[in-house]
Amino acid sequence: MKFFKKFTDSFKSLEKKTCIIMKNGIKFCFLLCILSCIVLLTYTFVSTNPITYYIGFALFELSISFMVDFVICGFVVDGIKKQLI
Numbered sequence: 001m002k003f004f005k006k007f008t009d010s011f012k013s014l015e016k017k018t019c020i021i022m023k024n025g026i027k028f029c030f031l032l033c034i035l036s037c038i039v040l041l042t043y044t045f046v047s048t049n050p051i052t053y054y055i056g057f058a059l060f061e062l063s064i065s066f067m068v069d070f071v072i073c074g075f076v077v078d079g080i081k082k083q084l085i
Contacts, residue, residue, distance in 0.1 A: 022071065026071070036057070
């Protein structure tokens with residue numbers, strides 16, 4: 001409970017510009033995730049080529065790692081701007 005409250009408080013205290021960049025980055029990652037799901041559904045229902053599966057899975061991994069990177073880097077950049085780090 002304390003971690004979640006601390007996380008939401010730190011998210012609310014982000015600078016406006018940093019928050020906008022983080023939100024746009026998360027939206028981009030969500031679109032990549034949807035694209036990877038479409039590729040994986042194509043593999044499931046249409047294609048039997050394994051390269052389609054690997055492309056879809058790689059896109060999914062990429063979108064998740066980018067999402068985590070946007071969140072972590074947003075907090076780090078905000079901490080550097082506020083001279084907390």
